[in-house]
Amino acid sequence: MTTSPAILLACLAAAPARSAWYDFAKNDSAPEVVELQVAGRQMENLVDVLEMFPDELKGGKLVVRGKASTTRGSIGAVLVSVDGGANFTKAQLERSGAFYFDFSPTIEREHEFQIRAVDTTGRASDPKAGGFKILVLPDKSREEALALFNKLLELYKKRDRAGFMALVAEDFEGNRASLEEGLENDFSSLSSIDIVPSILRIGKVGGVMELEFSFVRRVQSRTSGKVLSDNSRTVMGFIRQGDELRLYSMAAPLIFGVAAGGEAATSVDATAGGDKILAVTAEGDVVKVDQQQTVGATANQTVSNIVTGQLSIVCAMATGDTNTNCSSVALDSRAATRNLTYQQQRHARDMNTGEVSVTAHFNEHPPATAATGCVWVVEPNSLIRDLGVSDPSSVKTVSSDAADYETAIPANGEVRLVAGRVYAVKTPTLYALLKATTANCSYTPPGGGPDVVSVNAVFEYRIQLSQNPAFY
Amino acid sequence: MLNRVPLLILAAALASPGVTAAQAPASEKFLEIDSRTTVRMTQVSGLGRSASFYRSGTYAVEEPALYFRKSFAQDWRTSAEFRPRFTNDKLTDQRGFSIETLSMEVRNSSRIFSAGDYFAVMSQYSMSQLIKGAAYQRNFRNEENYLRAALGSFDGQWEYLYKEDPNEPMDRRGGGLRGQLARDKYRMGLNWAFVQDDRQDSVRQRTREDAYYQNVGALDWEWRPGTLTLDGEHAAMVTTRAPLNAARTKNHGHANRIRIQGNLLGTRLQGSFENVAKDFTPLAGSASSDRRRYNLQADRRLTPLWRAFAKFSLSHDDLEGSNLKTRTTLTNYDIGVTRTKLFGRKNLEASLAWRRSQTDTRNYTRDKTSDRLQVNVSDQLAKTLRGSILFEPTLDKDHSRGTDARHYFYEVRLSDRRRLPKSWSMNTTLSGRERDTDNLVSLGYDRQRGGALLLDFSRPGGMQTGAEYDLSTTDLHTGTDSRTDRGRAFFEFKPKVFGDMTSGLEYNLARYRFSDPLRNYDEHHVRLSLTWKI
Structure with a gap:
């Protein structure tokens, strides 16, 4: 599949180039200007009067580049007039016919361009054939940036995706296709959108007009009906495409x-650290997550999806019991050996991606004579580490290095969890924090009655579904 | 007291021009004052009004600005700007008063001294940050060849400099150096930037956040051979992370980007490559960490009537290929053609485009392919009337779950732009759209429909009036349906009272309706705005 764009591009490049209106002098014998670029704009995008703004000039100068060619000899000179042919000035010329010309235009004055290419046999192109005018308008980029921002906001609130995308630059710095799909998903997931921005600054950074603003936002989830709001600050950049900002x-x-998420954003606003931000999950639900506040921040983590909750295993089963409320796995008693097994598993999250399970094991042969407690298996093939703290919210990150995790875990993955301690769990696909707020498991041997296993365990969990070890 | 704030602000805004106008000398205008005043009266009603974003009441925002300019000693100029904000609207600003901008500059053709709010711009990866501090720039030959230095605090508010705020992040300061050399065909910049968190910040902040120290070096360049332009940037970074009660750790990261654009053999080309390492996380510049992107697009006019384009982009994260992560790769293919003057009609234009988006996750927990077809037709239906139709069917295939979903989007738009007597012009836009989303849970389609009508009258001199109505409904296969009506009427004009003045009055109505009537509510806003400059 990856070859198809290459084939397509090759076909496009191989297609015959027809003469366009900007191709000067058409007869075969005369020289002609075959390529032309004015202030970075291709000739095919030029109109009769090319309006531009001071920010498109290089140090106050308008730069014209191009290439002239001829069928006989070589190009000897390229002359440029900015006053409708009254005066011509020599452009800098290379042997290949490439030329360069710059001059300082006057703001709000129309300059009429003509270009004459002369070859070494003395023939010249018709300068009037490709003439054009340029007009440098006063710099109103600040006002334009503000107007464009308000327009984008209006179109977004109205869910007008096509109108919105028409105002996005062709060379949008992030992934343009992902932005379009992101808008589509926003509009599908949010049944009501309200955003109140407050402009903090508008200024030029290189060729980009940047607008920084704080905002208050309120949205309603289409799937859950939840109304969520947040507030933070961020930055947008606009560039000039043709005559308009985009x-x-x-x-x-x-x-x-x-x-x-990170496919549309190309950076993270560091000042937004610590804010709770709205994010749309892959399932189309709207959640609030912590905006990355530290150096570990990456744009793709802004949709970091931390799931929190509790799972509990509460059960008391006697020999031969089949308690469906407790487990589908019955306590098994074999009279000959009194081999008791008990297993009950609970999943922290029931979805295809990102789950952690905890299994209570009681497997004694022969059973102990007194309460021995359960052992626990935390998600097979995972690594676990006692973080030595009791408050999960105090943990910002866990290690991504496997060497930092316990090495004494037996092959069956059974570990003994101490109630009140926070454990870091690393599975092949995610990181989680697990705290056993209660972890009681006991065995009562038959004293004239049946064997009884009682489990009363509650686990508090935080799962980071965005495959990063940060929990802020 | 708060209810009197809007009136006081409005009174101050109206009273101040007379005072300041007298200060401006007739010969040289060295003081310029402008002001933006907005008063919003809001009424929220209905049983579900607690869900509204707004609270009933009268709110005002006043943003005056003072600009000072003065020339002295041959070619030296000085300028200053002060822009405070007063408001009782918590949606705009939690503080009643804040200083938005405070800056000054002294310059001639070769030297620029700046202080206060300053955009410290070195390069994209190294530094592009608003600071409160000082800067110096020395130009050589022209403004394209220079040496620039900046140093300051990253505090977002001026008040963070002198008082402790519960919402204030840890104090951070930084600075940088940039030297740029530019000639006709190339430009090159060398950059160094540093960022440092304040170790002496209060203990409360230190327990909440780790401290960071960062150094970035970057080289950026641009080369323009013929009609092509190539540019790029290469940066390396060292970051030290200092938690409060743990050992410091040091990370090294690098980032590279290269872009080419221009015209080659009649085909407009644009390509880019970017690779940003996991540990390249600029605090003052900008980059999307742990990501590699490729992008190539081309478009070409095949004949005077036909134009074709193709785009390809690929990006993935998890550059180190860690087994602890799931690498997600996004691939997009776009191909399309546009035909003008279809059926001999001068303005009839049709375009057909196909997009394939693939999202693959290494362990196939998610593996989706989405194919979208887009058909767009637009035409000039009458002298002043344009119309367009958009149709987009999309097929989503989720391979890991074995499910397919079909979505449809339709949009029809009519717009009319005509001149009326006495220099008035009238714009009318009518649009309707429907989005049908396949709901794989409820096994039905969720439908969102919308329509909008805009009527806008304007005449030279800044007078504008009109009305707008927007309706959107959400009809879920299972779940709570909703309907939102939004209406807006506006009037704006430029009274010739003094200076450059614009006055506006706007009325907004939004009605939210749900299948559960207990959630219904209405919002009414009357907004009065006044801007002036002398």
């Missing part, structure tokens, strides 16, 4: 294309 970049936290 959306060029967005930093996280995003207010547009929230579902696209």
Whole structure:
């Protein structure tokens, strides 16, 4: 499949180039200007009067680049006029015919360009054939950036995806296709969108007009009906495409294309650290997560999806019991050996991605004569580490290095969890924090009655579904 | 007291021009004042009004600004800007008063001294940050060749500099150096930036956040051979992380990006490559860490009537290929054609585009392919009337769950733009859309429908008036349906009272309706705005 774009591009490149209106002098014998770029704009995008703004000039100068060619001899000179042919100035010329010309235009004055290519046999192109005018308008980029931002906001609130994408630059710094899909998912997931921005600054950074703003936002989840709100600050960048400003970049936290996450955002606004931000999950639900606040921040983690909750295993079963409320696995008693097994598993999250299970094992042969307690298996093939703290919310990150985890775990994965301690769990696909708030498991041997196993365990968990070891 | 704030602000806004106008000398205008005043009166009603974003009441925001400019001693100029904000609207600003901008600059053709709010711009990866501090720039030859230095605090608010705020993050400061050399065909910049958290910040903040110290070096360049432009940046970073009660750790990261754009053999090309390591996490610059991106797009006018384009992009995270993570790879293919003057009609344009988006996760916990077809037709239906139709069927295939989902999107748009007597012009836009989303849980389609009508009258001189109505409904196969009506009427004009003044009045109505009537509520807003400049 990856070969198809290459084939396509090759076909496009191989297609015959037809003469366009900007191709000067058409007869075979005369020289002609075959490529032309004015202030970075290709000639095919030029109109009769090319309007531009001071930020498109290089140090106040308008730069014209191009290439002239001829069928006989070589190009000897390229002359440029900025006053409709009254005066011509020599452009810098290379042997290949490539030329360069710059001049300082006057703001709000129309300059009429003509270009004449002369070859070494003395023939010249018709300068009027490809003439064009340029007009440098006063810099109103700040006002334009603000107007464009308000327009984007309006279109987003109205769920007008096509209108919105028309205002996104072709060379959008993030993934343009992902932004479009992110908008689509936002509009599908959010039944009501309200955003109140407050502009903090508008300024030029290189060729990009940046707008930084704080915002208050309220949305309603279409699937759950929940109304959630957040507030933070972020930055957007706009560049000029043709005569108009277009959306060029967005930093996280995003207010547009929230579902696209790191594919649409190309940076993280460091000042937004610590804020609770709305995010759209892959399932289309809206959740609030912590915006990354430290150096570990990456844009793709802004949709970090931390799931919190509790799982409990509470059960008391006697020999021969089949308690469906407790487990589908019955306590098994074999009279000859009194081999008792008990197993009850609970999943922290029941979905295809990201789950942690805890299994209470009681497997004694022969059974102990007094309460011995259960052993626990925390998600097979996982690693576990006692973090030595009692408050899961105090843990910001866990180690991603396997060497930092316990090495004394037996092959069957059984560990003894101490109630009140927080454990870091690393599975092949995720990181989790697990705290056994209660972890009681006891065995009562038959004293004239049946064998009884009682389990009363409650686990508090935090699962990071975004495959990173950060929990903020 | 709060209820009197809007009136006081409005009174101050109206009263102040007379005072300041007298200060401006007739010969040289060195003081410029502008002001933006907004008063919003809001009424929220209905049983479900607690779900509203707004609270009933009158709120005002006043943002005056003072600009000072003065020339002195040959070619030296100085300028200053002060922009505070007063408000009782917590949606706009939690503080009643804040200083938005405070800056000054002294410059001539070769030297620039700046202080206060300053955009410290070195390069994308190294530093692009608003600081409160000082900067110096020395130009050589012209403004394209220079040496720049900046140093300051990253505090978002001026008040964070002198008082402790519960919402304030740990104090952070930084600075950088940039030297740029530019000639006709190339430009090159060398950058160094550093960021340092304040170890002496209060203990409360230190228990909440780790401290960081970072150094970044970067080289950025641009080369313009013929009609092509190539540019790039290469950066390396060292970051030290200092938790409160744990040992310091040091990370090294690097980032590279290269881009090419221009015209090659009549085909407009654009390509880019970017690789940002997991540990390249700039605190003052910007980058999307742990990500590699490729992008290539081309478009070409095949004939005067036909145009074709193709795009390919691929990106993935988890650059180190860690087994502890699931690498997610996103691939997009776009291909399309546009035909103008279809059926001999001068303005009839049709485009057909296909997009395939693939999302693959290494262990196939998610593996989706989405194919979207987009058909867009637009035409000039009458002298002033344009119309367009958009149709998008999408097929999502989730391989890991073995499910397919079909979604459809339709949109029709009509717009009319005509001139009326006495220099008035009228714009009318009518649009309708429907989005049908296959719900794999309820095994039915969730439908969202919307329609909008905009009527806008304007005339030269800044007078504008009109009305807008927008309706959107959500019809879930199972679940609570909802309907939102939004209406807006507005009037804006430029009274010739003094200076450059714009006044506006706007009325907004939003009605939220649900299948559960206990959740219904209405929002009414009347917004009065006044901006002026002298």
